[in-house]
Amino acid sequence: MDQFKRMAIFAEVVATGSLTAAARQLGMTPSAVSQHLRQLEQSLGLALLHRSTRRLTLTEAGERYHAGCAAMVAAARSAEQSLARLRDEPEGELRLAAPIGFGGLLANALAPLRDHPRLSLRLLLDDAVIDLIAARVDIALRVGALADSTLVARKLGSMKRQLCAAPSYLAERGWPAKAQDLLSHDWLGGRPGAAGGELLELQGPGGEQETVRMEGRVQATQVTALHALCVAGWGISIVVSDDDRRALADGRLLPVLPGWHLPDLPVYAITPRRGEQPAKVRHALDLLAAWFNKPRPADTRISVA
Known part of the structure; x- marks a missing residue:
């Protein structure tokens, strides 16, 4: 890991043109940058830079090595940017499992997700309970009492029955x-x-x-x-x-028996993991919670199975 860090420091020195500028960009001291470069050259057994009081120039070995170092840094930045988009903007495939009777509910509740062109939606509608891990499900909607598990449950609302x-x-x-x-x-x-x-x-x-x-x-x-x-x-x-x-x-x-009431059944959103969720999951959970909490006429029943 130290070698990768030194490669990144070397790429930054070449990009900025000086030890001082690279140190400022990296939040380090010039002496620390210089030490990392010396350690990198020692490990490679080759000099990468010609140092003078006015400028730094690449040796032949440095020119060859810099291309790989710069590509490594670019790939790392690209990976970070991709994850940042996943964290901040709904994109990728959202896999959502629910009973068959939820089809119309999901179409209405998740309608705002149409505004995110990099997001696709895969609905796994089945009245049987789906294994979230095996099916790579992001969110599953379930009704009624939940069995104990390591899955994370968020109550969305309740279902009235007649x-x-x-x-x-x-x-x-x-x-x-x-x-x-x-x-x-x-x-x-x-x-x-x-x-x-x-x-x-x-x-x-x-x-x-x-x-x-x-x-x-x-x-x-x-x-x-x-x-x-x-x-x-x-x-x-x-x-x-x-x-x-x-x-x-x-x-x-x-x-039938209109004066008699069955108890409402709770509706839960289940996710397979704790901690921070990607934006696609956070947005979908918020939309589902908002739909279930939307005021409705007294005789309107939430339609789920």
Whole structure:
């Protein structure tokens, strides 16, 4: 490492034309610069500079050696500048993992990133949990309780949930009037983490608490499939996606037990490393946090899965 330092000092002496100017540029004393040059020449067994009281000139060996030293310094500066851009300006590839139902949310929340032409975005949408390290993921969005891990979690907001069913299903099977009535209905389940049935903890209009474990008649691991099944009248499900919200708005789905509330689910941004993050990650996290904290009408539900 000392040899690299001496090579850099030698390149600076040649660039500035004097020991004094190089020392000033490097924040060193002229005697320290001179000592490093002597040590460099001793290690090489060749003189690199002709010294006189008025000027310094390169020897033949110095001319040959300087080209490599100058290239080394230029490469180091270029590497520093590249890292500075990565630190200060979003660029490179941002790899973001999220459940399938997050597609529309991400398109809206991250829209300002379009203004950074050196940044590309790769979305890994999957309802299964992705290994962040293996997939080189910068940010993963996850919903609900988190398992203990070395990953870094930042809470972005919460997801409101609502039971729903198709009008055709409710016309055939009837409307549940209380939480326990759900046990006699067909449940659409199979979301990640719902093995062995889904435990619904409901709060009634008077503050009463009911817990119901629902076993799925039909199970699917993707929210798009659950949505299609619900609209087709297969059973009762939970509003979790943009498709569900649109279906509720146009009447293809109806709210079930509207006076009863499921607890909100927290939404987290997970990053694989602690410490300073590149600008692309910092900007994306800030945009996601701002989107989740944006005021919305009381009946608007954050659409995630």
